Amino acid sequence: MRFLSDTSSDGVREQLFTLGEIPGVLWTPADAGTTPRPLVLLGHGGGRHKKDPEVSTLAHRLVTECGHAAVCVDVPAHGDRPKVEEYDRLAAENQARVEAGEELAPLIAGFQALVARRTVPEWRAVLDAVQELGHVGAGPVGYWGVSLGCGLGVPFVAAEPRVGAAVLGLGGAQATAEAAARITVPVRFLVQWDDERVPREQSLALYDALASPEKTLHANPGRHGELPAFELDSTVSFFRRHLGRNQP
Amino acid sequence: MRFLSDTSSDGVREQLFTLGEIPGVLWTPADAGTTPRPLVLLGHGGGRHKKDPEVSTLAHRLVTECGHAAVCVDVPAHGDRPKVEEYDRLAAENQARVEAGEELAPLIAGFQALVARRTVPEWRAVLDAVQELGHVGAGPVGYWGVSLGCGLGVPFVAAEPRVGAAVLGLGGAQATAEAAARITVPVRFLVQWDDERVPREQSLALYDALASPEKTLHANPGRHGELPAFELDSTVSFFRRHLGRNQP
Numbered sequence: 001m002r003f004l005s006d007t008s009s010d011g012v013r014e015q016l017f018t019l020g021e022i023p024g025v026l027w028t029p030a031d032a033g034t035t036p037r038p039l040v041l042l043g044h045g046g047g048r049h050k051k052d053p054e055v056s057t058l059a060h061r062l063v064t065e066c067g068h069a070a071v072c073v074d075v076p077a078h079g080d081r082p083k084v085e086e087y088d089r090l091a092a093e094n095q096a097r098v099e100a101g102e103e104l105a106p107l108i109a110g111f112q113a114l115v116a117r118r119t120v121p122e123w124r125a126v127l128d129a130v131q132e133l134g135h136v137g138a139g140p141v142g143y144w145g146v147s148l149g150c151g152l153g154v155p156f157v158a159a160e161p162r163v164g165a166a167v168l169g170l171g172g173a174q175a176t177a178e179a180a181a182r183i184t185v186p187v188r189f190l191v192q193w194d195d196e197r198v199p200r201e202q203s204l205a206l207y208d209a210l211a212s213p214e215k216t217l218h219a220n221p222g223r224h225g226e227l228p229a230f231e232l233d234s235t236v237s238f239f240r241r242h243l244g245r246n247q248p
Numbered sequence: 249m250r251f252l253s254d255t256s257s258d259g260v261r262e263q264l265f266t267l268g269e270i271p272g273v274l275w276t277p278a279d280a281g282t283t284p285r286p287l288v289l290l291g292h293g294g295g296r297h298k299k300d301p302e303v304s305t306l307a308h309r310l311v312t313e314c315g316h317a318a319v320c321v322d323v324p325a326h327g328d329r330p331k332v333e334e335y336d337r338l339a340a341e342n343q344a345r346v347e348a349g350e351e352l353a354p355l356i357a358g359f360q361a362l363v364a365r366r367t368v369p370e371w372r373a374v375l376d377a378v379q380e381l382g383h384v385g386a387g388p389v390g391y392w393g394v395s396l397g398c399g400l401g402v403p404f405v406a407a408e409p410r411v412g413a414a415v416l417g418l419g420g421a422q423a424t425a426e427a428a429a430r431i432t433v434p435v436r437f438l439v440q441w442d443d444e445r446v447p448r449e450q451s452l453a454l455y456d457a458l459a460s461p462e463k464t465l466h467a468n469p470g471r472h473g474e475l476p477a478f479e480l481d482s483t484v485s486f487f488r489r490h491l492g493r494n495q496p
Contacts (some may be wrong), residue, residue, distance in 0.1 A: 005264070050272075124408070193465075207467070208441075217441075219455070220464035228462070234482070241478070 001129045010156055012063045019129050022122055024073035025050050027059040028135050029246075032069075036137030038243035039130060041123060041163075043145025043153045049079030050096040058144065061236050067246030068239065069136045073126055076118050090114070105199055106229065109175035112151030116175075119152045120159050126161060136160040140243040144235065146170040146190055147197075147224065152168030154206075158182040165242035167235050170195065170224060180209040188238045189211045190218040190231060198224065260311045267377050270370055271328040272321035273298050275307040276383050279342070279492075280317075284385025286491035287378060289371060289411075291393025292399045297327030306392065308433040309484050311442030315494030316487065317384045321374055323400065324366050327446045353447055359421035360399030364423075367400045368407050375410060384388040392439055392483065394418040395445075395472065402454075406430040413490035415483050418443065418472060421457055428457035435460045436486045438479060439467040446472065 004016040008030040015026045028037075031154040040062055042055050049070040059070035077084040131138045143166040145153035150171030157166045158179040166183070169190025173180070187210055191203045207217045220228050254265040256278040263274045276285075288310055290303050298320040307318035325332040342355040379386045391414040393401035398419030405414045408429040414431070417438025421428070435458055439451045455465045468476050 191465075213469065215441075215469060216476075216478075217465070217467035219467070221461065221463060228464075230464075233485075237481075237485075 010037065010060075010064070012060050013135075016096075019073070019126055021081070022073050022126065023050065024071060025059075026069065026071045026130060026133075026136075027063050028069045029063055029067055032135040034134050034137065035246065036139035037246040038066065038068040038140045038239070039127070040068055040070045040142040040144055040239055040243070041127065041138055041156075042070055042195035043119075043123075043143070043149030043156070044075065044078065046148035047150075050074045051079075058232065058235065061232070062239060065236055066240045066243070068243065069130070071126060071130050075124065075148065076115060077149070077198045084239060087111070087115070104197060105172055105202060106174050108197065109151065109172060110180075112148060112171075113155075113175040114156045120156050123156050124160055127160065139246075140164050140235065142166065142239050142243050143168075144239075146227070150206075151175055154183065155179040157187075158186065165239065167238060169203075170198060170227075171206060171217075172198045174202060176206060177209040180206055181211050184211050184213070186214040186238075186242050187216070188235065189215060189217045190223055190227060191217060192226060193219050194220045195224045207245060252452065257332060258312070259401055260308050261383075267321070267374055270321050270374065271298065272319060272374060273307075274317065274319045274378060274381075274384075275311050276317045277311055277315055280383040282382050282385065283494065284387035285494040286314070286316040286388045286390065286487070287375070287384055288390040288487055288491070289319045289404075290318055291367075291371075291391070291397030291404070292323065292326065293321060293394065293453060294396035295326070296396075296491075298322045299327075299419065304482065306401075306483065309480070310487060312350060313484055314488045314491070316390075316491065317378070319378050322364060323371065323396065325426050333483070335363070344381070349383055353420055353450060354422050356445065357399065357420060360396060360419075361394075361403075361423040364400045364403045368404050371404050372408055375408070387494075388412050390414060390487050390491050393414075394475070398454075402431065404426040405433065405435075413487065415486060417451075417466075418446060418475075419454060420446045421453035422450060424454060425457040427455055429459050432459050432461070434462040434486075435464075436483065437463060437465045438475060439465060440472055441467050441469045443472045 001019050006015050011030050013028045013030045062068040062070045072079045077087045141161050141162040145168040150168045154176035157163045165186045167188040189207045254263050259278050261276045261278045310316040310318045323331045325335045328490050389410040391411045395418040398416045402424035407412045413434045415436040437455045
């Protein structure tokens with residue numbers, strides 16, 4: 001793990017790093033001691049990156065309101081990472097298939113399943129590395145990711161026993177129902193009622209497939225990109241309730 | 249409006265009253281001044297009453313955490329109110345029809361629609377009377393009711409322009425979809441995913457029918473009576489966000 005920068009403002013310390021070929025960012029309380037603290041891994045959306053405003057805003061709130069650490073890394077072919085020829089070829093193929101009248105949702109699902117084969121081991125390595133840092137430590141772990149972050153997050157949460165609570169959503173059952181059936185930790189699952197990318201029945205089927213005894217679905221009107229701001233408050237409360245709260 | 253008792257404990261003042269033939273209970277901060285405060289009308293469940301623990305717990309939290317007033321009255325044929333021969337006859341008929349193989353949900357819906365013809369004008373009169381009290385005043389108004397409290401609450405919220413935010417749920421579209429289409433205020437809508445009394449598709453159809461631009465569905469696993477405790481926290485936050493907060 002190599003640190004590229006280290007800055008603090010408004011009580012939040014932000015460190016850019018690379019872990020092998022993976023570029024990432026770690027947020028922690030500026031005056032963190034060495035008591036282990038909860039860590040939330042954030043999965044960014046498709047076409048976005050590790051410092052997307054959605055990700056960065058949530059990270060800052062987890063640090064300042066809960067004393068958590070938060071980490072996000074670029075997904076392959078996103079942010080500071082090089083293109084992946086296989087993904088480009090597949091994206092072009094999918095585009096042609098949609099234009100020829102095929103449904104979008106199964107194509108998205110297939111693509112996310114392919115990417116998850118790389119991100120699941122990468123994210124586990126990121127957890128390993130970050131939890132060895134003195135100002136993070138081996139505390140409880142959470143995961144947050146919607147849209148692409150859900151497609152990649154479901155197999156990750158299913159595979160990684162350290163994750164104790166997850167916020168997922170804006171994703172369907174097509175690629176991930178089998179992995180979802182292996183998730184047993186508390187889940188908050190976000191649905192946009194008028195999602196133009198994920199058919200409603202696919203969203204409900206993914207919620208259904210989760211094996212977690214505690215899982216809450218939050219649905220709101222609006223399209224894929226229109227999650228209401230108050231769900232962010234609710235996400236912060238969810239992680240505070242399940243991972244605990246540290247003094248920042 | 250006639251007051252029967254007036255007691256205070258732990259910062260909460262509780263007054264039993266009758267308004268005409270309607271028995272009710274009003275909760276306010278023990279040291280309330282004369283600044284108008286938010287008022288939440290609570291609709292109790294079927295077979296329950298105005299001081300049901302579910303109702304009373306929520307009322308205490310609204311008073312102590314938000315500085316709100318809360319009021320609940322017995323639904324006809326519930327609590328301290330006399331039996332209604334027509335309801336008894338209908339209940340017996342419905343029982344026989346269920347035993348003969350009819351679906352339960354439409355029968356419940358029909359019954360609730362009948363009761364709502366009485367409760368809508370009663371609850372409007374209760375609001376009128378309570379808002380004239382010096383320690384309540386004409387502040388913002390909310391409504392909370394699930395199960396029977398939803399079946400009666402949907403037509404009430406649709407009819408009463410003072411209601412600015414509502415928590416509803418555990419109810420289906422069969423009796424109330426038309427009224428729901430006239431509701432435009434922010435709604436929190438609670439669904440139990442394995443509700444044995446309200447078919448899931450009926451719940452989702454009622455959520456769908458609400459005309460509110462801001463409406464959030466919260467679904468949790470479990471049967472009709474198994475709403476998780478953390479939804480109570482969420483309900484209190486919802487009313488605080490929409491009705492504001494007074495110093496108790």
